[in-house]
Amino acid sequence: xxxxxxxxxxxxxxxxxxxxxxxxxxxxxxxxxxxxxxxxxxxxxxxxxxxxxxxxxxxxxxxxxxxxxxxxxxxxxxxxxxxxxxxxxxxxxxxxxxxxxxxxxxxxxxxxxxxxxxxxxxxxxxxxxxxxxxxxxxxxxxxxxxxxxxxxxxxxxxxxxxxxxxxxxxxxxxxxxxxxxxxxxxxxxxxxxxxxxxxxxxxxxxxxxxxxxxxxxxxxxxxxxxxxxxxxxxxxxxxxxxxxxxxxxxxxxxxxxxxxxxxxxxxxxxxxxxxxxxxxxxxxxxxxxxxxxxxxxxxxxxxxxxxxxxxxxxxxxxxxxxx
Amino acid sequence: xxxxxxxxxxxxxxxxxxxxxxxxxxxxxxxxxxxxxxxxxxxxxxxxxxxxxxxxxxxxxxxxxxxxxxxxxxxxxxxxxxxxxxxxxxxxxxxxxxxxxxxxxxxxxxxxxxxxxxxxxxxxxxxxxxxxxxxxxxxxxxxxxxxxxxxxxxxxxxxxxxxxxxxxxxxxxxxxxxxxxxxxxxxxxxxxxxxxxxxxxxxxxxxxxxxxxxxxxxxxxxxxxxxxxxxxxxxxxxxxxxxxxxxxxxxxxxxxxxxxxxxxxxxxxxxxxxxxxxxxxxxxxxxxxxxxxxxxxxxxxxxxxxxxxxxxxxxxxxxxxxxxxxxxxxxxxxxxxxxxxxxxxxxxxxxxxxxxxx
Numbered sequence: 001x002x003x004x005x006x007x008x009x010x011x012x013x014x015x016x017x018x019x020x021x022x023x024x025x026x027x028x029x030x031x032x033x034x035x036x037x038x039x040x041x042x043x044x045x046x047x048x049x050x051x052x053x054x055x056x057x058x059x060x061x062x063x064x065x066x067x068x069x070x071x072x073x074x075x076x077x078x079x080x081x082x083x084x085x086x087x088x089x090x091x092x093x094x095x096x097x098x099x100x101x102x103x104x105x106x107x108x109x110x111x112x113x114x115x116x117x118x119x120x121x122x123x124x125x126x127x128x129x130x131x132x133x134x135x136x137x138x139x140x141x142x143x144x145x146x147x148x149x150x151x152x153x154x155x156x157x158x159x160x161x162x163x164x165x166x167x168x169x170x171x172x173x174x175x176x177x178x179x180x181x182x183x184x185x186x187x188x189x190x191x192x193x194x195x196x197x198x199x200x201x202x203x204x205x206x207x208x209x210x211x212x213x214x215x216x217x218x219x220x221x222x223x224x225x226x227x228x229x230x231x232x233x234x235x236x237x238x239x240x241x242x243x244x245x246x247x248x249x250x251x252x253x254x255x256x257x258x259x260x261x262x263x264x265x266x267x268x269x270x271x272x273x274x275x276x277x278x279x280x281x282x283x284x285x286x287x288x289x290x291x292x293x294x295x296x297x298x299x300x301x302x303x304x305x306x307x308x309x310x311x312x313x314x315x316x317x318x319x320x321x322x323x
Numbered sequence: 324x325x326x327x328x329x330x331x332x333x334x335x336x337x338x339x340x341x342x343x344x345x346x347x348x349x350x351x352x353x354x355x356x357x358x359x360x361x362x363x364x365x366x367x368x369x370x371x372x373x374x375x376x377x378x379x380x381x382x383x384x385x386x387x388x389x390x391x392x393x394x395x396x397x398x399x400x401x402x403x404x405x406x407x408x409x410x411x412x413x414x415x416x417x418x419x420x421x422x423x424x425x426x427x428x429x430x431x432x433x434x435x436x437x438x439x440x441x442x443x444x445x446x447x448x449x450x451x452x453x454x455x456x457x458x459x460x461x462x463x464x465x466x467x468x469x470x471x472x473x474x475x476x477x478x479x480x481x482x483x484x485x486x487x488x489x490x491x492x493x494x495x496x497x498x499x500x501x502x503x504x505x506x507x508x509x510x511x512x513x514x515x516x517x518x519x520x521x522x523x524x525x526x527x528x529x530x531x532x533x534x535x536x537x538x539x540x541x542x543x544x545x546x547x548x549x550x551x552x553x554x555x556x557x558x559x560x561x562x563x564x565x566x567x568x569x570x571x572x573x574x575x576x577x578x579x580x581x582x583x584x585x586x587x588x589x590x591x592x593x594x595x596x597x598x599x600x601x602x603x604x605x606x607x608x609x610x611x612x613x614x615x616x617x618x619x620x621x622x623x624x625x626x627x628x629x630x631x632x633x634x635x636x637x638x639x640x641x642x643x644x645x646x647x648x649x650x651x652x653x654x655x656x657x658x659x660x661x662x663x664x665x666x667x668x669x670x671x672x673x674x675x676x677x678x679x680x681x
Contacts, residue, residue: 056505066467069467069472070468071468073469074472097458097462102659103659105444106659107445108445110662142661194666239665239667
């Protein structure tokens with residue numbers, strides 16, 4: 001019997017099982033204790049694991065910096081940054097230390113930390129609460145970046161992230177935290193990091209997306225019958241599973257990337273570059289992208305003018321097919 | 324009188340000194356170091372000083388990359404580490420070579436790193452010590468995390484982190500000390516107040532009278548010690564470690580010392596600090612002071628000094644040779660970014676090999 005869970009519940013279960021299995025796993029951050037996190041991902045965990053869950057001072061650099069120290073000591077800190085837009089004070093710790101300790105010591109030390117953070121927009125939140133700056137982290141050698149799109153993947157990827165020996169930024173798409181429910185196995189299981197997921201196979205067009213946009217694209221293409229679409233959920237943004245994307249494009253000859261982040265020097269830029277490098281002769285149309293404009297995410301009243309919608313997805317599918 | 328941190332009020336601007344600049348020991352304290360301890364510390368300080376001079380020379384000759392001189396800070400770097408146990412942790416900054424030598428680092432490894440080769444930072448002989456940390460103050464939260472982990476793992480160990488006076492202006496200093504106060508971690512925050520952050524003097528870093536007094540705001544003890552006095556440094560660290568082991572939490576120690584040389588071999592202090600400021604500090608030199616003490620006790624003489632210099636010289640030459648013979652392992656530049664090479668890096672490594680063959 002499998003329970004039907006939201007992503008919030010699936011993540012809660014993953015953290016619970018990880019802490020049960022391994023006493024060196026600790027969860028801390030602002031409000032993750034008694035309050036259970038502002039999105040309740042850590043709800044009730046402090047009661048079940050009082051020696052592994054802590055409320056910490058309000059300090060992102062301190063949260064990540066201390067986690068690095070804990071990781072060096074062989075612990076498995078899974079820390080929360082309350083919103084992706086608040087991670088910037090911790091950038092120095094992530095880039096200058098978390099990403100570098102293994103290389104700096106030529107492998108004699110490493111810090112296996114997981115930095116969880118709710119990310120992306122579509123939920124009409126305040127300024128700084130809807131960021132999609134994942135490319136900044138993907139650009140950093142030594143970091144891994146993961147973003148699940150479903151409750152099942154969220155649990156499995158979280159457990160993989162906790163088992164992983166490299167520092168991981170774990171992006172949780174707030175828009176589908178609760179709006180999407182599915183059956184999630186009760187037991188411990190993992191979903192591999194570094195592997196994209198082919199959600200739907202097709203022969204005419206490859207669409208690549210990740211995070212909450214996976215559901216949006218699925219909903220939009222459900223009633224498109226005249227184009228055979230291969231839909232890929234990237235799932236891990238770094239290391240990027242470009243191989244799966246390129247193999248798909250070699251088959252379909254067409255690539256459309258749908259991303260929430262603004263476009264310049266983004267993941268879509270990278271995927272397009274690689275496609276041109278490796279599948280140039282297979283292309284039937286130029287690689288296209290449906291990405292955010294290069295602007296700051298508008299406040300809630302203006303959010304809809306920034307985000308991709310079903311009409312835009314359909315229009316671009318038509319455009320690439322008619323090229 | 325037995326020393327206790329509690330008897331020192333950092334807000335009064337008091338400074339703990341046991342060995343004066345002429346090598347006389349205060350009668351007010353029971354020294355925490357035996358003659359044997361002092362001899363051990365002295366020898367490491369001399370080796371560190373001589374290595375320092377050699378590194379500057381090597382840099383001038385183009386045989387070493389930018390070097391960070393250490394002269395003047397040997398007492399603080401060595402006597403502090405001497406107060407730690409082997410299984411304690413050390414979280415260094417970048418101007419504490421003597422402390423690393425004392426802790427078991429091979430001089431060759433230190434030199435290999437200084438010559439611009441990560442291989443030296445593998446530090447396979449140096450246990451429980453994090454690598455040299457270049458970005459100012461950002462190692463401080465690591466120390467809090469390391470010691471917090473010790474507490475969670477119910478260990479009886481402590482951790483000591485080195486940082487400079489400039490670091491205390493960084494947010495990392497605040498966040499690291501604040502977390503330590505809240506979680507009562509067994510941390511020793513050891514500030515090397517060498518009065519200068521490159522060209523900016525200590526009084527431009529903070530309007531506070533002392534750095535030690537900043538501990539008050541974090542809810543734990545702070546003490547300022549004469550950083551050129553091995554007895555004061557050792558006693559303060561020893562007591563801080565004892566307190567931390569007993570679960571009494573962190574301590575901030577401000578070692579009041581002086582950077583006798585430039586910040587690195589890339590700057591000229593004549594541009595920003597009056598030369599007459601340096602002279603009194605040379606009189607307060609930490610090595611001179613220990614030598615005077617040892618000579619007064621009949622434990623040292625010119626012959627011994629000459630023998631030690633010869634011995635250090637031979638050690639340094641031997642290790643410089645190892646440094647110069649050490650080849651850079653080029654393929655290593657790819658191997659340690661992740662536990663396992665990613666597919667992208669595998670491909671890029673092949674590209675590198677191809678480029679190498681061009």
